[in-house]
Amino acid sequence: MPQPIVLTCGEPAGVGPELAPKALAAGVPFVFLGDPRHLAAGVRWQEVAAPSGSVPEGVLAVLRHDFPAPAVPGQPDPANAQSVIDVIARAVELARSGAAGGICTLPINKEALKRGAGFAFPGHTEYLAHLAGDVPVVMMLASTTVTPPCWVVPVTIHIALSEVPGALTPGALEQAIRITDAALQRDFGIDRPRLAVAGLNPHAGENGVMGDEERLWIAPLLAHLRDEGFDLAGPLPADTMFHAPARARYDAALCAYHDQALIPIKTLDFAGGVNVTLGLPFVRTSPDHGTAFDIAGKGIADAESVIAALRMAHDMAGRRT
Ligand SMILES: NC(=O)C1=CN([C@@H]2O[C@H](COP(=O)(O)OP(=O)(O)OC[C@H]3O[C@@H](n4cnc5c(N)ncnc54)[C@H](O)[C@@H]3O)[C@@H](O)[C@H]2O)C=CC1
Ligand SMILES: NCC(=O)COP(=O)(O)O
Numbered sequence: 001m002p003q004p005i006v007l008t009c010g011e012p013a014g015v016g017p018e019l020a021p022k023a024l025a026a027g028v029p030f031v032f033l034g035d036p037r038h039l040a041a042g043v044r045w046q047e048v049a050a051p052s053g054s055v056p057e058g059v060l061a062v063l064r065h066d067f068p069a070p071a072v073p074g075q076p077d078p079a080n081a082q083s084v085i086d087v088i089a090r091a092v093e094l095a096r097s098g099a100a101g102g103i104c105t106l107p108i109n110k111e112a113l114k115r116g117a118g119f120a121f122p123g124h125t126e127y128l129a130h131l132a133g134d135v136p137v138v139m140m141l142a143s144t145t146v147t148p149p150c151w152v153v154p155v156t157i158h159i160a161l162s163e164v165p166g167a168l169t170p171g172a173l174e175q176a177i178r179i180t181d182a183a184l185q186r187d188f189g190i191d192r193p194r195l196a197v198a199g200l201n202p203h204a205g206e207n208g209v210m211g212d213e214e215r216l217w218i219a220p221l222l223a224h225l226r227d228e229g230f231d232l233a234g235p236l237p238a239d240t241m242f243h244a245p246a247r248a249r250y251d252a253a254l255c256a257y258h259d260q261a262l263i264p265i266k267t268l269d270f271a272g273g274v275n276v277t278l279g280l281p282f283v284r285t286s287p288d289h290g291t292a293f294d295i296a297g298k299g300i301a302d303a304e305s306v307i308a309a310l311r312m313a314h315d316m317a318g319r320r321t
Contacts, residue, residue, distance in 0.1 A: 001029075002101035002317035004051045005283075005310055006063070006091040009034025010106030011084055011113075012071035014291025015301035019106060021045070021060050022303035028314035030104065031061040033087050033094075038071040040299070051100040065090065073297025076109055081116025084108055088124065092131045095282035101317030102283025104309050109291045110158075122158035125277050128284055137279040138179040140252065141262060141288055143269035144308040148247040150268045152261035153180050153254045153278075164257045165213070168200060170221050173254070180252055181230060183278035187316045196241060196250035197222060197234030198260060204237045242268070262288075271304040274312050283316045285309040 007023065007030050010016035017038045023030070031051045039045060045060040055061040065087050069079040088108075094100040105124050113119035121127040129137040139157055143150040155176045156167045177195060184193035198204075199218065201211025208215045214235040222232045233250060240246060241253055242264040255261035265273050266288060273288030287305035295301055 002314060002321045003099060004029035004031050004061075004101060005313045005317065006030070006051055006094050006100040006103045007032050007306075007310065008087050008091045008103060008105045009038065009065070009084070011076055011109040011291045012038040012067065012080055013073055013076040013112075013296060014107055014109060014293060015289075015296050016106030016291070017071060018297070018299055018301055019287070019303050019306045022301075023306045023310055024058065024060060025303065026307040026310040026314075028310050030310055030314075031063050031100075033063045033091050034065055035067040035071075035083075036062045036064060038067065051094055063094075074293040076112035076116065076291075076293075078112070078116030081113050081119070084113060085117055085119055085127075088127060089131060092128065092282065095284075101321075102285070102313045104306070104313045105284065105286040106306065107287065107289065107291045109293070124284070124286065125157060128277055128280055132280050132282070135279060135281070136175050136179060137277050138176050138183070140180065140183075140276050140278050141265045142274045142276060142312070143265055143272060144274060144312070145272035145304075146269045148244055149251075150242065150247055150265045151252040152265050153252055154256075154258045154261035155254055156257050158258065161257065161259075165200065168213070168256050170217050173197070173218065174221060174225065176254055177225060177230060177232070179279040180254065184251055187276075187278070187283075187319055189319065190251055192231055193252065194231045194250045195233070196236055196253045197232060198238040198241055198253060198255045199235035200256040202237070202239075204235045271302055272308050273305055274309045276309075276312060276316075283313050283320065285313040285316070 046055040067083040069077040091103040184190040205211040205214035275286040
């Protein structure tokens with residue numbers, strides 16, 4: 001059995017605190033890292049000193065991290081921003097020391113962290129890569145309830161659309177392919193991952209008529225990597241990559257930019273989607289959704305995604321043990 005997963009609280013004004021107790025339904029060992037005063041009244045929780053600390057069945061294990069301010073649903077308090085960041089860093093230390101099997105992160109609000117604490121990263125993914133020693137990583141979102149699965153990798157992530165053509169370089173695509181291929185083998189037990197690469201332009205450029213990136217460098221790069229042994233399809237027109245027969249032909253789709261990747265997965269499996277960071281020296285998963293301020297505190301947030309994320313982290317940790 002791997003060590004328990006650390007579930008970070010994320011933005012306390014979001015849906016995180018109400019999802020943590022619901023996540024007990026995952027049936028895998030985990031501990032909530034955050035301020036128990038942010039949990040709803042009536043939640044059964046017990047403080048533990050370490051992730052391995054035991055609590056009775058049905059009780060939320062809490063590694064206490066006191067925040068300066070209470071949590072008001074839907075209204076992030078700048079005073080809490082630094083603690084949100086500190087919780088992530090503390091979870092990483094626990095995972096890296098072996099005290100935890102990995103981390104599963106409840107959503108942060110990027111704007112709140114930037115305004116409240118000058119957070120310099122556009123998301124967990126980039127911050128975790130930094131904490132791990134500025135290692136190259138890849139964001140993958142994985143469906144868990146649709147067949148064939150929809151697993152997607154945005155090669156460029158949280159940047160303006162106007163910056164994508166400049167950021168989507170041969171080096172970036174090659175690195176994403178290598179990291180994804182290695183992680184699908186190591187963490188998901190896929191012997192020879194089948195990867196599909198989307199074009200940047202409509203119709204994957206249609207032989208240069210609608211854009212040149214595919215013809216000039218994406219196709220040659222894929223040919224070169226195929227010679228090395230990678231199982232690669234593409235560059236494919238993105239609009240016809242995600243219907244079921246197309247998805248059956250690959251294990252993961254590498255996409256040029258954030259929305260090209262995330263719209264299909266969140267359309268097909270918003271409830272069950274899991275965000276997983278590939279390439280880190282520790283396990284990290286997350287639900288696919290954000291802080292959902294519009295419904296925070298109402299008790300109606302769906303826990304399926306965080307449950308799937310905890311199970312995936314547990315399975316990944318088991319493979320690494
Ligand atoms: N891993 C992370 O930390 C993530 C953080 N975010 C951040 O979250 C914030 C809000 O992002 P949005 O684009 O508004 O996306 P969002 O996922 O928070 O909300 C989009 C819509 O989905 C609904 N929704 C989200 N989670 C739900 C759940 N568990 N159950 C039922 N309905 C749910 C919301 O009520 C809303 O209508 C932003 O700051 C964004 O950067 C977004 C995605 C992931
Ligand atoms: N759109 C996905 C997202 O925002 C998740 O970001 P991260 O916090 O996991 O890096």
